[in-house]
Amino acid sequence: xxxxxLSFAAVVVLSVCGWCQVSGTGVSAPSPGQxxxxxxxxxxxxxxxxxxxxxAAVMQSGLAREDRVQARAALLPSVNYVTGAIYTEPTNExxxxxxxxxxxxxYISQGAVHQSIGFSSFADYRRAHAAEAFANAQAEIAARGxxxxxxxxxxxxxxxxxxxxxxxxxxxxxxxxxxxxxxLEKGGEVAHADVIKAELQTNxxxxxxxxxxxAEEKARLGLAVLLFPTFTQDFDLVDDLRFTTPLPQVAExxxxxxxxxxxxKAALAAAQVASNDVRSAIGGHLPxxxxxxxxxxxxxxxxxxxxGVRNLGYQVSASLQLxxxxxxxTQSRVRQAELRRTQAxxxxxxxxxxxxxxxxxxxxxxxxxxxxxxILKRSADLAQESLRLTTLRYQAGEATALEVVDAQNxxxxxxxxxxxxxxxxxxxxxxxxxxxxxx
Numbered sequence: 276x277x278x279x280x281l282s283f284a285a286v287v288v289l290s291v292c293g294w295c296q297v298s299g300t301g302v303s304a305p306s307p308g309q310x311x312x313x314x315x316x317x318x319x320x321x322x323x324x325x326x327x328x329x330x331a332a333v334m335q336s337g338l339a340r341e342d343r344v345q346a347r348a349a350l351l352p353s354v355n356y357v358t359g360a361i362y363t364e365p366t367n368e369x370x371x372x373x374x375x376x377x378x379x380x381x382y383i384s385q386g387a388v389h390q391s392i393g394f395s396s397f398a399d400y401r402r403a404h405a406a407e408a409f410a411n412a413q414a415e416i417a418a419r420g421x422x423x424x425x426x427x428x429x430x431x432x433x434x435x436x437x438x439x440x441x442x443x444x445x446x447x448x449x450x451x452x453x454x455x456x457x458x459l460e461k462g463g464e465v466a467h468a469d470v471i472k473a474e475l476q477t478n479x480x481x482x483x484x485x486x487x488x489x490a491e492e493k494a495r496l497g498l499a500v501l502l503f504p505t506f507t508q509d510f511d512l513v514d515d516l517r518f519t520t521p522l523p524q525v526a527e528x529x530x531x532x533x534x535x536x537x538x539x540k541a542a543l544a545a546a547q548v549a550s551n552d553v554r555s556a557i558g559g560h561l562p563x564x565x566x567x568x569x570x571x572x573x574x575x576x577x578x579x580x581x582x583g584v585r586n587l588g589y590q591v592s593a594s595l596q597l598x599x600x601x602x603x604x605t606q607s608r609v610r611q612a613e614l615r616r617t618q619a620x621x622x623x624x625x626x627x628x629x630x631x632x633x634x635x636x637x638x639x640x641x642x643x644x645x646x647x648x649x650i651l652k653r654s655a656d657l658a659q660e661s662l663r664l665t666t667l668r669y670q671a672g673e674a675t676a677l678e679v680v681d682a683q684n685x686x687x688x689x690x691x692x693x694x695x696x697x698x699x700x701x702x703x704x705x706x707x708x709x710x711x712x713x714x
Contacts, residue, residue, distance in 0.1 A: 313502065314513040315429055321502040322425045323418070332410075332417035339403070339410035346403035352390040359383045360577070378575045385571030392565075395558030402551035409544035415537035419709040426705040428498045430698045433514050435491030437694045442487045445687045446480035452679060453477045469676035476680045483687075516697040520704050522645050523714050525638065531711035532634050538710070542619075542626040549619035552612040559605035563596045634710050641703035648700060651693040658682070658689035 313321075323329055360383070363376040371379050453473040459465040499508055523531075567590075572579065574586035598605065665682040668674035708714065 310509050310511050312511045312513060315426070315515065318425050318429050318498075318502055319422060322421055325502065325504050326421055329417045329421045332414040336407075336410040336414040339407040343400075343403040343407045346400040349391075349396055350400055352388050355387045355389070357383060357385050357387055357571075377573070380575050381573065382575070382577040383571070383573050384577065385569045385573065388566075388568040390566045391563060393558055393563035394561045395555045395563075398551050398554035398558055402548055402555060405544050405547035405551060409541055409548060412537045412541035412544055416541065416709075419537065419712075423702070423705045423709060425501065427698075427702055428494070428501055429512065430516060430701055432491070432494040432498045433512055433516060434694045434698050435487070435494040436512075436514075438691055439484070439487040439491045441687050441690045441694075442480065442483040445683055446477070446484050448683055449473065449477040449480040452676075452683070456676060464672070465676070472676045472680060476683065516694070516701065519645070519648065519697070519700060522641055522704070527714070528638055528707070528711055529634065531714060532630070535712035536630055536710050538626055538630055542623040546616070546619040546623045549612070549616035553609065553616050556605070556608040556612040559608060560598060562598070565594045565596070567592045630710060634707075637703065637707040637710065641700065641707050644696065644700035644703045648693075648696050651689070651696040655686075655689040655693045658686040662686050 361376070361381040363371040363373050363379055363381070365379045366372050369379065371377070453470070453476070456465055456469045456473040460467055460470050495508055498512075499506060499510070502510075569591075570587075570589040572586040572588075574581055576586070579585065579587050662679075662682040662685075665674050665678050669676070669679050
């Protein structure tokens, strides 16, 4: 009887020690110069460099910024330098044959300033400004979405490691239980059915270990693709799941969402783009003023003076273009722009409603996940205690092998649920921060 007590006490002690190891707050760092140890912040920084979707959003933001610069330049005068020479066939009197020519030889060296002003130009600039705001909002949406992806992959890999450790512990416990039941059967204290049940549990545990290792490998592969420009699995992760981010109050979350929601900013910017498209199209009905100023020489010789006459001078010209008739093309463009504006307003309204719904849903998800963490931890502790008590009862002949196996399975399930619960809260917070920004 004393030997049986010692045997099961050893089983319980090993189980408790293993659970403490799995529940640790971090992974031991390797010695310097070996495998890199990646934290969540490191993972986010690496993903921003290597994610093609995020880089594409950043590129679109840069392109929109350059479009705004070009639209602003269209509102300002342009300055050019023109130089050249014209030779015209002379007549017998040595005058140019073409009536439009100023002389047989004409040399031009001028600075030219050009300005074209129209209602559409101002509308196009405002449109480019709104398009830049839209692209910036889309880049922010991509950045926050990337955080969700990284959080899911990063902690998915960590939980994969934990679950592998959990099922490995369960397999070790099952093997110890099998050895114990075989010894007890030889002493005539238990039936052979207990040995069969213990062996079945051992086989299931070995299979579970293989499946857990496969799932862990898949999770690490997915994370490696996300983080590294050159594929590698030679890295370690910092396990900081136990350090949960505090959840703000509802009022604070709503205030953050009102200020920092990129989806609303994108929808508002899209509506502004559509409104300025309408103004630009209407500008096609209005006149356009062009101004040109030239300073330099336009003379029969390439010189500032010819026969004592100063060749340097200036010329100013202005023109006003009045649109009269173009078979309804301008009005058609106005109707197209108005249709896009109506659609943008509908999408803005839908986005506002969806943001309110998502905010409430994401906050509720995060709140429930946070509240369940303590419950899941308590369940894991109770499952550990249940296994200890059940093994003692089995040792005393008051419990069956089936009860011991059920207690072992319940402990693995409770540990896995606790780990999944922590990841669920981290992911819920990341989803909530897509609407509010970091808090």
